[in-house]
Amino acid sequence: ETGVTQTPRHLVMGMTNKKSLKCEQHLGHNAMYWYKQSAKKPLELMFVYSLEERVENNSVPSRFSPECPNSSHLFLHLHTLQPEDSALYLCASSQEAQRRYNEQFFGPGTRLTVL
Amino acid sequence: TQLLEQSPQFLSIQEGENLTVYCNSSSVFSSLQWYRQEPGEGPVLLVTVVTGGEVKKLKRLTFQFGDARKDSSLHITAAQTGDTGLYLCAGARGTDKLIFGTGTRLQVFP
Numbered sequence: 001e002t003g004v005t006q007t008p009r010h011l012v013m014g015m016t017n018k019k020s021l022k023c024e025q026h027l028g029h030n031a032m033y034w035y036k037q038s039a040k041k042p043l044e045l046m047f048v049y050s051l052e053e054r055v056e057n058n059s060v061p062s063r064f065s066p067e068c069p070n071s072s073h074l075f076l077h078l079h080t081l082q083p084e085d086s087a088l089y090l091c092a093s094s095q096e097a098q099r100r101y102n103e104q105f106f107g108p109g110t111r112l113t114v115l
Numbered sequence: 116t117q118l119l120e121q122s123p124q125f126l127s128i129q130e131g132e133n134l135t136v137y138c139n140s141s142s143v144f145s146s147l148q149w150y151r152q153e154p155g156e157g158p159v160l161l162v163t164v165v166t167g168g169e170v171k172k173l174k175r176l177t178f179q180f181g182d183a184r185k186d187s188s189l190h191i192t193a194a195q196t197g198d199t200g201l202y203l204c205a206g207a208r209g210t211d212k213l214i215f216g217t218g219t220r221l222q223v224f225p
Binding site for chain 2: 004006042043045048056090091092102103104105106107108109
């Protein structure tokens with residue numbers, strides 16, 4: 001595997017379900033990000049992990065819970081979501097030492113539909 | 116709130132035509148990036164510009180950073196169907212988070 005991978009690619013869940021999104025980066029980076037991409041809205045940053053510590057939580061509802069067990073893996077745990085949470089969830093990584101430019105490498109995303 | 120406005124929002128052209136996409140802000144950025152996102156995929160970094168007035172070329176794509184580092188443009192010469200996608204600009208302010216633009220959706224017809 002190369003680059004940034006995300007699983008699953010598609011997820012349909014009910015409002016009472018609990019599910020998790022997984023992201024893995026194979027680039028040796030030490031910063032990872034979760035973004036939400038909705039139609040007609042700019043990419044929204046949700047969480048940032050740098051050196052496995054959460055450094056940003058962009059006012060995200062508690063029904064979204066991130067986890068970063070090591071620098072290569074990032075999870076987004078979902079529970080009791082709302083239909084308006086349906087979106088493409090993108091994971092990205094970058095190299096902390098190059099944060100001056102903050103060039104990010106994205107995974108293919110998970111298309112989430114909440115019924 | 117920092118905002119990066121892109122124009123046009125949508126662009127539909129035929130192969131061989133030229134086009135320019137604009138990315139504008141009232142904020143100064145230390146660097147600006149352009150990404151392209153194809154359907155069903157994540158954004159892919161095309162270029163980073165860091166110096167006011169800088170021009171970078173990537174084959175048929177020309178990127179320019181404004182002198183005041185508040186705006187940028189992307190010019191595509193002789194567009195091809197493979198250029199189809201969502202083009203996103205993103206500004207960085209030092210080590211702060213990236214601010215993404217509103218996006219330009221380009222469709223190139225054969």
